[in-house]
Amino acid sequence: MSHIYNLAIIGAGPAGIATAVESYLQGIRDIVLLEKDVNHNSTIRKYYKDNKRVDKDWKGQKVELDGRIYFVDGTKETTLDFFDEILDYHSVELQTHVEVQTIEKKDGYFEVFMAGKSIQAKKVVVTIGRMGKPNKPSYKIPSTIKKKIAYTLDGCSEGEKVLVVGGGDSAVEYAVDLSEKNEVAICYRRETFRRANPTNQTNIANAIMHKEVRPILGINIDGLEDDDGKVKVLFNGAEDETFDRVIYAIGGTTPSSFLAGSGIKELDGKPVHDDNYETNVAGLFVAGDITQESGGSIALGLNHGYAIACFIQGDCLVAK
Numbered sequence: 001m002s003h004i005y006n007l008a009i010i011g012a013g014p015a016g017i018a019t020a021v022e023s024y025l026q027g028i029r030d031i032v033l034l035e036k037d038v039n040h041n042s043t044i045r046k047y048y049k050d051n052k053r054v055d056k057d058w059k060g061q062k063v064e065l066d067g068r069i070y071f072v073d074g075t076k077e078t079t080l081d082f083f084d085e086i087l088d089y090h091s092v093e094l095q096t097h098v099e100v101q102t103i104e105k106k107d108g109y110f111e112v113f114m115a116g117k118s119i120q121a122k123k124v125v126v127t128i129g130r131m132g133k134p135n136k137p138s139y140k141i142p143s144t145i146k147k148k149i150a151y152t153l154d155g156c157s158e159g160e161k162v163l164v165v166g167g168g169d170s171a172v173e174y175a176v177d178l179s180e181k182n183e184v185a186i187c188y189r190r191e192t193f194r195r196a197n198p199t200n201q202t203n204i205a206n207a208i209m210h211k212e213v214r215p216i217l218g219i220n221i222d223g224l225e226d227d228d229g230k231v232k233v234l235f236n237g238a239e240d241e242t243f244d245r246v247i248y249a250i251g252g253t254t255p256s257s258f259l260a261g262s263g264i265k266e267l268d269g270k271p272v273h274d275d276n277y278e279t280n281v282a283g284l285f286v287a288g289d290i291t292q293e294s295g296g297s298i299a300l301g302l303n304h305g306y307a308i309a310c311f312i313q314g315d316c317l318v319a320k
C-alpha cells in the first residue's frame with residue numbers, strides 16, 4: 001500500500017486553501033491540496049477583472065470570520081498575494097495541474113483518482129466551486145458566433161459594443177468596468193439591481209445616470225442570431241439589437257456528475273451535508289461555493305474550512 005495522506009483537499013480556491021491551512025494550524029499534518037489549474041484560485045484569476053475591488057462582505061452578506069485566517073477587503077492582486085503567502089507559510093503540499101475525476105471509498109481510506117494516477121487519504125474535502133461550468137443560457141448559441149459569447153472579460157477588446165447579461169455583482173462590475181472603453185448595455189430580467197451589494201448598486205446607478213451603461217431592464221432574451229459575424233440579440237419586449245460581444249455573468253452550476261461519481265447525494269441542487277459539512281459518505285466533506293445554490297463568498301469558504309478543520313482535528317489526525 002502506498003502512502004496515505006491524513007487529508008486530501010480537492011480544489012485550491014479560498015475554501016480549499018482555508019481547509020488546508022486551518023487544519024495545519026489545528027495540528028494536522030500530511031495534507032495534500034489538489035488543483036486542476038496551473039495555480040491556486042483559478043476562479044479569482046479567470047473571472048475577476050484586473051484590479052477588481054474584492055469585498056469581504058460580498059453580495060452584502062456580513063460574515064464574521066471564525067478561523068485564524070485574517071482576510072480583509074482588497075483587490076484581485078492583493079487577495080492572490082494573500083493566498084500565496086498563507087500557502088507559503090504553512091506546510092501544505094500543493095499539487096497543481098491535477099484534475100480529480102472521482103473519489104472512491106475503500107476500506108478505511110479514500111482513493112482519489114486523477115488522469116493516470118491516484119492518491120490515498122484518510123479524509124477528503126471537496127472544494128471545487130461552481131465556476132468550472134458557468135451558467136449558460138437555455139437557448140442555442142449559433143456555432144458561427146460562439147467566439148463572440150463569453151463568460152469572463154477575456155478576449156474583450158477596446159471599442160467593442162458589448163451586452164452584459166445578468167444583474168448580480170459580477171454582471172454590474174463587468175458592465176461598469178467595460179464602460180470605460182466600450183459601448184455597454186446591461187440586460188437583466190428584473191427591474192432593479194437589488195441583488196448587487198450597495199457599492200455596486202451605487203456604481204451602476206452612476207454609470208446609468210452618466211449614460212456610460214445603457215440599462216435594458218425587466219427584459220428577457222429569447223435567442224441569439226448570427227448577424228454577419230456579430231451577435232443579434234432577440235429581446236422579448238424590446239427591439240432586437242446587434243452587439244460585437246455578449247458576456248453572460250449569471251453564476252455557476254453544481255458539479256453534479258462529480259458529486260454523483262463520488263457517491264455524494266444531492267438535494268435541491270446542493271450536496272447533502274450535516275452541520276460539520278460531512279456528506280452522506282462518512283469522512284468525505286464539502287465546503288465553499290459548492291455548498292451554496294448561489295451566493296457563496298471568500299469569507300464563507302474560509303469559515304467552512306475552519307469548521308471542518310475543527311471537526312476533524314480530534315480524529316486521530318494530530319501530528320505525532
Ligand SMILES: Cc1cc2nc3c(=O)[nH]c(=O)nc-3n(C[C@H](O)[C@H](O)[C@H](O)COP(=O)(O)OP(=O)(O)OC[C@H]3O[C@@H](n4cnc5c(N)ncnc54)[C@H](O)[C@@H]3O)c2cc1C
Binds near residue numbers: 015101130131301
Ligand atoms: C466575477 C466574480 C467576482 C467575485 N467577487 C467577489 C468578492 O469581491 N468577494 C467575495 O468574497 N467573493 C467574490 N466572488 C465569489 C468568490 O469568488 C467565491 O465565493 C469563491 O471563489 C468560492 O471559493 P471556493 O473555494 O468554494 O471555489 P473556487 O474559488 O471556485 O475554487 C475552486 C477551485 O477548485 C478547482 N477545481 C475545480 N474542479 C477541480 C477538480 N476536478 N480537481 C481539482 N481542482 C478542481 C478550480 O480550478 C478552483 O481553483 C466573486 C465571484 C465572481 C465570479
